[in-house]
Amino acid sequence: MHYFNKIPHPANFRYVDASSGGAWQLGEERLPVRLAGNGQGVFRLQSPLRHPAPNPSQAELDFVETPDGTATGDFSLRIRPEDGGLVLANSTGLALLESISQRALGCCGRAHVLCFGHGDDFRYYGMGEKLLGLELTGVRTRFWNTDAFGDFDGATVMGARTDPLYASIPYLIVRTPAGWAGLLMNNAYSSFMSTAADVAIEGFQAAESGAGKMIVLGAQDGPLDLFVLAGTTLSELTRRLQQLVGTTPLPPLWALGYHQCRWGYRSAEDLRELQRRFAEQEIPVDGLWLDIDYMDGFRVFTFDRNAFPDPREDIAAITAAGQRVVPILDPGVKRDPIFDVYQEGRQQDLFCHNPEGGEFVGVVWPGETAFPDFSLPEARDWWAAHVRRLAETGIEGAWIDMNDPSVGASNPFDMRFDRGQALHETYHNQYATGMAQATRDGFLRARPNQRPFVISRSNFLAGARHAAVWTGDNASNYEHLRKGIATSLNLALSGIPFNGGDIGGFAGDASPRLLRDWMRASFLLPFCRNHSALHTAPQEPWSRDALTLETMREFIRSRYKLLPFLYQLFIAQEETGEAILRPLFHDFDNTPGLELDRVDDAFLVGPNLLQAPILSPDSDQRDIPLPGPAQWFALLDQSWRDGGQRMTNIEIPETATALFFRAGSIIPMRPGIPMDHRTHLQDVELHLFLAGDGQAAPLNYAADDGLTFAYRQGKRSRLLVEAVASGSTVEIKARLAVAGAGPIRAAVVIHGPFSAIRVNGSDAPAKAHSTRLAGCVLDGIGTEAYSFDAL
Secondary structure, eight states, X not given: OOOTTOOXXXXXXXXXXXXXXXXXXXXXXXXXXXXXXXXXXXXXXXXXXXXXXXXXXXXXXXXXXXXXXXXXXXXXXXXXXXXXXXXXXXXXXOEEEEBXXXXXXXXXXXXXXXEEEOOTTOXXXXXXXXXXXXXXXXXXXXXXXXXXXXXXOHXXXXXXXXXXXXXXXXXXXXXXXXXXXXXXXXXXXXXXXXXXXXXXXXXXXXXXXXXXXXXXXXXSSSOEEEEEEXXXXXXXXXXXXXXXXXXXXXXXXXXXXXXXOOTTOOSHHHHHHHHHHHHHTTOOOOEEEEOGGGSBTTBTTOOOXXXXXXXXXXXXXXXXXXXXXXXXXXXXXXXXXXXXXXHHHHHTXXXXXXTTSSBOOEEETTEEEEOBOTXXXXXXXXXXXXXXXXXXXXXXXXXXXXTTTOOBTSOGGGOBBTTTTBOHHHHTTTHHHHHHHHHHHHHHHHOTTBOOEEEESOOBTTGGGTOEEEOOSOBSSHHHHHHHHHHHHHHHHTTOXXXXXXXXXXXXXXXXXHHHHHHHHHTTSSSOEEOOOTTSOOOSTTSSOHHHHXXXXXXXXXXHHTHHXXXXXXXXXXXXXXXXXXXXXXXXXXXXXXXXXXXXXXXXXXXXXXXXXXXXXXXXXXXXXXXXXXXXXXXXXXXXXXXXXXXXXXXXXXXXXXXXXXXXXXXXXXXXXXXXXXXXXXXXXXXXXXXXXXXXXXXXXXXXXXXXSGGXXXXXXXXXXXXXXXXXXXXXXXXXXXXXXXXXXXXXXXXXXXXXXXXXXXXXXXXXXXXXXXXXXXXXXXXXXXXXXXX
């Protein structure tokens, strides 16, 4: 049995005695060890330990070691010869992390553990997808992909206490007085961490431990392949992580829009009716999603011909208006002797085996089910070929589900990989990533020059190269809403920036107030989808009262208003690894009375937009932390507020949210009030937030076709903008530095104490400008649109 709530105790391990000659000494054993660095604050520690086979991890990691890379730059990592301990230090010699004396690395059978010292002023973050809050001191947790409703009782799931969850990203962030450290385990087996956690006997009484509080991390099996990252700031650390695990490929613009889904949408007629209702209500929508019922008896890669008489024509009729159809794909293949997909997989021996050499059988939606063995390149190739055929019906994206893998009532440990040669533990946590890689490849085969969209329930480290992540089957209550924000933030810090949770909650009935609050809180998360379960109350914008309809319409339109801004963040993520969703302490330090490293109910979207949503049904007031030293433009009352303070008892209207724009920023927005999904990046409003005389604001705005890879061949335009406040006038210099996608039409809107605008040395006729955003009126002075062409 797999105990989700238990991890190995350090006292059961035998620890190395010393290090010399490129090996750890463990009693009579010598364990080869290799330490390397890239010269930029990323180090790699490798040892086969007692695992004779190569590391089975399929994570694609970009690490290029350099000579003397362990001791150059701002940080160094060394192994203490006297006890084999690790010391990560900054350029002044101060230790960020240091192994516990005589407990550097221990072995217990095939398991291994590392122990580092804990400080009372340490703070912990990351760990990928965890429903444990933002700051993670005192946590004991496993990394083992689960199916929440399949592996836990309903009360645990509904109470937001499920751990571990769907995705395993064994990465720990540690804030120390000497700098920021990251510990990334490239280990595919069940791994674990403890961050100075107490041990409670039977869950009641704390147990004493002679070792004291410490950081513990390790794995049940596999070689040691530990990446140690260091940075002077969390921003620097996060960029280094993203460059190691791979940045997120730029998604198509439509994937960043609003998506409507429900377990129960099953036919072309259902999607046409959704399309009609969204148009009738003038609410933008990009994705219309299909859950499991669209298939013929839950057979993957099929359509129920009663629901889709002619899939190509049916999908073409829907996509003619610009929306995309996004179907679910589960890995399980129905064991049906006349089902061609099953027959192909069986004949080519592409399914997972059981211990007796036969086909492993799970019991999920189709009944008895076989599972593709995604550890095999030929199985991934076969799956990609089927995805290609699906894509040729007009499908441009997919959500891949049940890939934890969820096997129903079957024992997952009977599921073997590599044609039965590899134990289940070897590829369990990687299963979804193999499926995501194959799915993305299939779409690329169908449309080599078009960016695909794949989103997955489960994932593993470096999996963002292939798929976004949604946080699985959440529940319609405020506990899931609150914890979902922290979960998305930690996922973003752990190398999965394109993520989000189901708006309104999947399981249970969302009250109208909860549905509104969830929409208000989540409208700017990287992934924006409304999804609900069969037999629950509908969650479409028009499914409740007039107030709910109007609020959801307002916030969906506001997402589209800010779509050019979000797109710039995704461009920066792909190019440099810049974070999209950020906790406040990502860009700002604590100040007296404002401990940002404890704030989990307000966040940044990029460096210049702060949101503090309502996350409780009991009050429309909240305190709002404003980090300093920046000034912030408060959308609620269009006033400037000083940073470095906590605003108290701020009243937020039930149809609005608290948004703040950082002084000295330019926020690109879609012109007008968006009433449909058609966003053209070459046509933009540039909203300048300048607090007063002398302040400057830069922008490098990029526009491309939003769909293809043509931008990689130079078909992208870039508008460079510099704005400076001079008295009551804002001086703007703008030029089209790159014209690969043609001219950019840009209007300028100024928010601040100004009455005149000059553009490229000429007076710009300015008039009052007013628009709506996030339930508020946003006023300013604006120009007509200028067309910027290549010089």
